[in-house]
Each structure stands twice: as C-alpha cells, then as structure tokens.
Amino acid sequence: MTIRDRQYALDDVSRAIIEQLQEDGRRPYARIATAVGLSEAAVRQRVQRLVDAGVMQIVAVTDPLHPGFSRQAMVGVRTSGDVRAVADTLAALPEVDDVVITSGSLDVLAEVVCEDDDQLPDVVARIRAVEGVTSTETFLYLGLRRQTYARGTPHRGPLSAVPEE
Amino acid sequence: MTIRDRQYALDDVSRAIIEQLQEDGRRPYARIATAVGLSEAAVRQRVQRLVDAGVMQIVAVTDPLHPGFSRQAMVGVRTSGDVRAVADTLAALPEVDDVVITSGSLDVLAEVVCEDDDQLPDVVARIRAVEGVTSTETFLYLGLRRQTYARGTPHRGPLSAVPEE
C-alpha cells in the first residue's frame, strides 16, 4: 500500500486550507496561515500531506473552450464484461483526459480533447474498437456555463432552491 | 467587453508555460523560465496575462472520490426552448460544479456534488423542476480512472493506438 492509497481524514482546518487554494493556487502559505489560524510551517506540512495523499493537487487548469484550444466532447460508453478493464484502457488513450465509471444507462464517461474537429471521429472510432465496448454516445461540447474547481468538495449549507425567473 | 472576453492567441512559449504549471501549479517562475527559455519576469507577465484573460487558472483540485469527500454524479438534461437559459439556471445551483451545453441526445451535462447520498435525489428533483427541463438522466460516479488537468489542452503528437492487451 502506497501513501497515495492511505485514507486521510479531513478536519475543518484542512478543508479551510483547500478552500484557500481553490481560490488561488499560488497564495502564499503565510497568508493561508493567518486565514486558517495556523503557523506557516504547519500549513505547508498539511498541504504537503494532502498532496502526497492524493487528496489535492495544485495545478493550472485551462478554459477548455478558449479559442486557442480545441474541440472537446464527452463520450458515453456502454460495456460488456469488466467495466474497470475498459475504463483503464480508455484512460490510457492520450486524447482522453477524464474517465469516470458510472451507474446509469452509460457505464463509463470519457472526456475527450482533440486538436481539431477532424480528429474527433477518429478518437471515437478508437474508443469503439476497445474490447468490451458495446456502444458509444458522443456529446460535443458547445458551450461552458460553469467550471468550478471545487470538484469533490461539496457545497456547505442549506439545500439550494431553484432561482426565480 | 471585459478583458476576460478578449481573445488571446497562444504561442508555443505560453503553451510550454501552461504545461509546466499543469504539472505543478506552485513551480517557481525561475524554474519555468529556464525550462521555456525566457526571463523570470517575462514568465510572470505571461502567467498574469493568461490568468487575466481567463485562459488559465492556478488552483487546487481535489480527488472527488476521496473518502473525505462526497457523492458525485453527472446529470444529463434534455430541454425544450433555449438551452442556454436552462444551463444558466443550473449553473446557479451551488451543488452543481460544472455545466456544459452539448450536442447529442442530451442538451446539457451538469456535474453535481453532494454531501451525502440522501441529498442527491433532492438535487436531481430540483434540476427537474427547472423551467425548460423535459427529462434528466443520472449517472452516479462509482470510480475515477483518470483525472488530468489538461482539460482543453489537446494531446500533441500522433494519434494514439488502442493499447495492446
């Protein structure tokens, strides 16, 4: 068992540190320390542990629909046999940037990034050729309405209402 | 028109800088400068511009399936009328962390994060109650196989082959 697999219980301080870094990944440890009520060294240790444990990463993320970039799509996959084997194979494709195993009418969701439109059918064909893939469904990205980086960190507070019109 | 909307053409140097920061968002500018062949000050300016233009953010991202976190699902939505209005409404829900407008058999993909399993049906109900939503399909996340942060930055190089078994 590597350190990456070990469970790490998150207390409120670690959550607060994560929130700080979700706002700005380069925020100085000293400023985070003041915000969460710890010393600078303690914050750095916690960040180190969180990253080592695989709980968090600090990285650059780009706007997927920026003109300088590329065409993107979600490919839903139905499988026969072991879903995990299929998911692993898809995850190994360099054009695939995200693979999730799901329950529902699709077994795997694979997010695909291409350099241009022409490449997409090719990537989809490659996905369909994978052993265990029975069918696919492609959802081309037309617009992004929201992209938070709080993936995995739930909204705290009362359940939301549907905003009035 | 705000600066965020302005187009920003990406040259190879900016791409290289983004790649560096996708590996480690806290990598010192001095090290990035050596890697991409610019001065430290120039790198910092470029990063600033990329962030100001909305091309890139440097943030903490968490493992959505870590035990310390929560239940996550993708909710596919079919709509009538203006998809964008629906997407905007969904994006305003705090439990929704990602909203993409797509072409295909689903019009919108909304990624949802809940504190626990009980909350999920509630959030889905709230989505179904949105004006213009005709039906939804929920894909509960069971496992994550891959999560890169190269979203939007396509793989460079020859098209991949399906890995051999």
Add this chain to the structure above:
DNA sequence: GGTGAAAGCTAATAGGG
C-alpha cells in the same frame, strides 16, 4: 513584450515541545 538587478517577502529546514 522583453531584460536585469535590488529590496522585501516567502519557503524550506532544523530543532524542540
């Protein structure tokens, strides 16, 4: 847009509770 150098701050380390 790019450079280079000085000044101020931040990060990493070591030592101790």
Add this chain to the structure above:
DNA sequence: CCCTATTAGCTTTCACC
C-alpha cells in the same frame, strides 16, 4: 502534529530596451 528561528530562494518592482 504544531511552533519558532534561520537561511536560502523566490517574487516584485523598477528603469531601460
């Protein structure tokens, strides 16, 4: 697992190209 203190290194700002 947290703190303080020190040193090395990073970031920032500026004048200049």
